[in-house]
Amino acid sequence: MTISGMTGFGRAEGALGAWSWAAEARSVNGRNLEVRFRGPPGFEGLERAARDGAQARFQRGQLTVGLQAKRSEGAGAVRLNLEQLERYLAAGAPYVASGQASPPSLDGLLALRGVIEAADAIEDPETQAEIEAAMGASITAALDGLAAGRAEEGRALEGVLDGLVARIGELTGKASALAGGQPVIIKARFEKRLTELAGEAATEERILQEAAAMAVKADVQEELDRLRGHVDAARGLLAAEGGVGRKLDFLTQEFMREANTLCSKSASGALTSVGLDLKATIEQFREQVQNVE
Template identity: 90%
Template sequence: MTISGMTGFGRAEGSLGAWSWAVEARSVNGRNLEVRFRGPPGFEGLERAAREGAQARFQRGQLTVGVQAKRAEGVGAVRLNLEQLERYLAAGAPYVLEGQVAPPSLDGLLALRGVIEAADAVEDPEAQAALEAAMAASIGVALDGLAAGRAEEGRALEGVLAGLVTQIGDLTAKASALAGGQPAIIKARFEKRMTELAGEAVSEERILQEAAAMAVKADVQEELDRLRGHVDAARVLLGTDGGVGRKLDFLTQEFMREANTLCSKSASGALTSVGLDLKASIEQFREQVQNVE
């Protein structure tokens, strides 16, 4: 198993008796799992099947599940739900009277959920249950197809992310090699600073403060050690089953924090240049991580 992306598409079709239907499930990136459902009137129970099916398969992403169903022409009958129609008319009447909206059209009213019902589906509970069960099974098939599409995206993402982690590791090693020259550069700066202060009445405490401040800036070993640790952690996460997107996102923040500190402590143009390249690679990594479940 590999990491999973958050973009994909799945479709399934089915039929039972005079009914036929098609289910489409698609998803895009999202911080949490959000499921939106659209189904035919009279089959409100399908929304639960879609939500539970999505929750069982996915952890993050904005999902849309749609079911389109139709009945063979000339088979069975339909019923106009006048009570539901009256509710819609009553709810919209004040807005029509105030001129805020145009009077509703007949075709618009008939398209509203619950206004037209399949007579036999309502009057025959067993037939309704069997039909909903068959449609729910198709929803599961479409969600499986969506999961397969997200897994395929994850396989492609894994290669890209692994390459960026390697790049970050290489830049960290390069920065480590350059960091060896930090003390000499800082020492030269310290000596120059002491020369500048030679004409002043400088206390020993002031000299110690200057030396301590420059010594702290010269030491970037802690940042480099943490960067190497984050590289190892990223590789472990990329080989872990399940949703790791949030963990990778957090790790990216830690990467950037260390890279920023490295740049702020840099005493040479060469180390600063590597630090900036490091930040650019981390930003690319962050952008790709947004696609991981």
């Protein structure tokens, strides 16, 4: 099998010059592929790399790619935010004028949030390009780690799904064996009922005619044939290359449709019991398929 799951995590770290960073990629189940990127200011161009990398590796799932970066202390320039300083002075002026507060000191003003800023922007375009390329490589590594995690989940799902398909095939075989007794059960049931209602007027010929008509309506051979075909299709999909989650999801609906019809047409408790077991197994299969890419 080559199926892949949709849950996983990947992480990669890197450093270049005064910069260091960590890239993380994680995903959960999703009907379609959705990619969200969170990165530091000044590196917005990396979002395209994250999205392209995700689309090249995955077909389904809700992905979050994050990049946290920092510049070593003392490596960046420091600037005074005069606009923010003026706002603080204007806000405190009425309190100083009324005597409610003392005039602010320089060291107190400089300690206020937003007055002193570290300029993280990279002024050299070549250096910017080198750092972005290195960060992009870390994003790629994180996505590769995520893909490996999803593949590992797929391997864990392999045995579960294969076992459930085998169980569906086994129950279909049991239902087929029991379905052969449907006409006899229907005839006996109808004969008893008709005799109670019509007495001696219930001729054998009439009983056979009516029972035959009812047996045609209760025939489940087509449902059983389709169930066997669906089992073969499921095995083929589980052995196929690429994302098969959507196809398996659709096939699960077809499985359940045939199982429901089988139960509605059942004329015996034994066949109904097998049909209910079949529906329960199909539901387990459906739950697991939600994890397949």
